[in-house]
Amino acid sequence: MSVFDLLDAELDGVGRVLDDVTDRQWHAPTRCTGWDVGALVAHMGIGIGRVVEFAAITPTPTAEHAPSALSTTTVESRRERRKRIAVGWSPASIAG
Template sequence: MTTATVAQLTAAAERVGRLIAGVKPDQWGDPTPCAGWDVQALVSHLVLGNVVDVSALTARPMTFRSLQAGFDESAADLAAAFRAPGALDRTVEVPFGRVSGAVALHLRLTELLVHGWDLALATGQPPAFADEVVEQELAHTAPMLTGMPVGRRPFADAVDQPPSAPALDRLAARLGRRPLS
């Protein structure tokens, strides 16, 4: 299995940052494929996820200031935390359990890809993530989801998607996403 890299995370975060910058003023309240979340809630969730992972990787508590950061700032802090010596080797606490820093990197990368897809669909923008990175995360999520108890999965049940569908659509479907109707 291919290991996720901080460079991949940074590239995905930069793309999500461009998607956020492309949100039109009247789109912040629009629904997303992530059930129950509008565009604003989705972006807030992405920032919070970055801050939570930084806190886990650095063993420093979240602060009011870090929780008020914008996406680009929180993503830069996240990349710096993952680049710190030993970050990928230490065990960290994420919302659904204790994992290695390397697994946390995969999880965060997958989160950026799938929520980037959510944001792109909600705002009519192309997601434009690297297919090889999406395929890598598809391969990584399959065994993780298989071993995860249903009640502890942070995602909805998988949605059928043909094998010929684009990689990002298949990854989003694996995590319970359906395009907006």
């Protein structure tokens, strides 16, 4: 059984569970602070969509990067970008 077969089976199971979720349950809180069931399921859907997109990418040879590619400036820039992304993906931001 391939990874994709396993993923399909898991998604079928999740779909069956979600089919039985009531309107009231969609708005119930989860263990993820600030996220209700609907927001968490939407987040999972986005993640699964990315898995499918990445799986369709044709692999390329590994690039060799110069040590300068990991300069302090680059690392700090990436940290700041991650912080902005985290804020943009917060439940409040997603809800609009």
